[in-house]
Amino acid sequence: MKLRDIARNRVSAREFSREEIDLGNVLYAIDVARHAPSGANQQPWRFIIVTDPKTKKKIRARCEEAEKRFHENPPENIRRFLLEKGITWRKPFLTDAYALILVFGRKTAPYWIQSVWLSIGYLILALEEVGLASLTYTPSDTSWVHEELGVPEEYVLQTIIPVGKPKHAASVKERIPLLDIIFCGRWGSPCVGLGPQNSGGE
Amino acid sequence: MKLRDIARNRVSAREFSREEIDLGNVLYAIDVARHAPSGANQQPWRFIIVTDPKTKKKIRARCEEAEKRFHENPPENIRRFLLEKGITWRKPFLTDAYALILVFGRKTAPYWIQSVWLSIGYLILALEEVGLASLTYTPSDTSWVHEELGVPEEYVLQTIIPVGKPKHAASVKERIPLLDIIFCGRWGSPCVGLGPQNSGGE
Numbered sequence: 001m002k003l004r005d006i007a008r009n010r011v012s013a014r015e016f017s018r019e020e021i022d023l024g025n026v027l028y029a030i031d032v033a034r035h036a037p038s039g040a041n042q043q044p045w046r047f048i049i050v051t052d053p054k055t056k057k058k059i060r061a062r063c064e065e066a067e068k069r070f071h072e073n074p075p076e077n078i079r080r081f082l083l084e085k086g087i088t089w090r091k092p093f094l095t096d097a098y099a100l101i102l103v104f105g106r107k108t109a110p111y112w113i114q115s116v117w118l119s120i121g122y123l124i125l126a127l128e129e130v131g132l133a134s135l136t137y138t139p140s141d142t143s144w145v146h147e148e149l150g151v152p153e154e155y156v157l158q159t160i161i162p163v164g165k166p167k168h169a170a171s172v173k174e175r176i177p178l179l180d181i182i183f184c185g186r187w188g189s190p191c192v193g194l195g196p197q198n199s200g201g202e
Numbered sequence: 203m204k205l206r207d208i209a210r211n212r213v214s215a216r217e218f219s220r221e222e223i224d225l226g227n228v229l230y231a232i233d234v235a236r237h238a239p240s241g242a243n244q245q246p247w248r249f250i251i252v253t254d255p256k257t258k259k260k261i262r263a264r265c266e267e268a269e270k271r272f273h274e275n276p277p278e279n280i281r282r283f284l285l286e287k288g289i290t291w292r293k294p295f296l297t298d299a300y301a302l303i304l305v306f307g308r309k310t311a312p313y314w315i316q317s318v319w320l321s322i323g324y325l326i327l328a329l330e331e332v333g334l335a336s337l338t339y340t341p342s343d344t345s346w347v348h349e350e351l352g353v354p355e356e357y358v359l360q361t362i363i364p365v366g367k368p369k370h371a372a373s374v375k376e377r378i379p380l381l382d383i384i385f386c387g388r389w390g391s392p393c394v395g396l397g398p399q400n401s402g403g404e
Contacts, residue, residue, distance in 0.1 A: 004328070046383050077242070111340060113315060114315065124320075176245050181245070
């Protein structure tokens with residue numbers, strides 16, 4: 001399959017069925033992710049795969065605790081999005097999804113945030129390729145991982161990716177049309193006649 | 203082609219031939235990138251494609267100016283890498299590569315750095331898919347883009363990606379073995395027998 005089809009088909013899932021998945025596929029996706037480039041080739045990413053229901057429950061509790069505080073007064077630039085999507089402090093996907101991938105970055109590496117998130121791009125495309133739904137959930141508080149999961153202080157939790165089978169079929173994906181986000185030569189200067197792959201927006 | 207092959211084959215190119223490339227393929231890669239997820243679906247990425255030699259020369263001059271200062275006293279965590287790779291303040295790829303993709307992030311969007319770099323992961327995989335070499339070069343100073351390229355203050359240059367045909371065949375890629383970067387359940391706990399896709403390191 002072409003990468004564009006994989007990227008187009010992938011929609012963030014917020015509800016998961018509890019169906020079992022092949023963890024070999026999760027490993028495959030992380031194998032793809034580790035081939036990403038990184039600042040000074042430090043490969044500052046680490047991954048914890050969690051499938052044990054007890055641990056998932058603990059993780060969910062820690063996240064929801066922080067989410068409750070966050071949702072009392074969310075930042076202005078995100079408030080409407082939360083409302084429209086019906087997103088509350090409740091994170092059932094953290095226990096419903098068969099597996100969680102916790103992605104960590106080593107905060108002493110150069111460009112570590114950039115490198116880790118670039119590799120997350122690789123990761124979620126690969127999950128889609130093998131037919132697994134995912135969400136890049138960013139917890140409001142991440143300090144509990146050291147005590148709860150034995151993570152060294154040097155590593156920071158960047159995202160928790162629930163992985164599994166989605167409860168519903170994918171919803172429509174809203175994107176700004178292609179030619180509205182690209183300029184040629186200078187800001188504001190449109191790209192005219194740039195070849196047949198120019199497919200416009202959705 | 204499987205995503206893992208694309209990811210494995212891709213090696214950051216530091217030397218480019220001046221050969222012309224099909225800009226339709228560059229557009230294709232950005233089309234892939236814009237399907238990445240983003241914080242509150244703000245899609246905070248914007249792209250400027252530069253092929254004009256004069257503009258590339260100007261960009262190179264601005265970058266090298268800052269690089270000279272940076273290389274006088276590079277951070278400890280990157281010094282050895284620069285030495286080993288023979289990386290100096292000179293950035294000939296900024297004029298040699300047929301096209302530059304400048305990637306910007308809107309700094310008022312939630313999780314804008316994370317979102318933009320995730321989409322850069324999509325972007326460079328797609329460039330590899332269509333046979334184009336790339337490098338995610340992060341300039342030491344990015345403030346000149348506002349004056350030089352008319353970029354609004356709200357947008358920050360995140361990377362300049364030279365795109366084109368590489369001068370040399372790809373070199374070997376060094377990666378930490380797969381099972382050294384994954385744990386199961388908790389930090390330090392190895393993932394044993396996780397299915398056939400477990401291919402070990404390189």
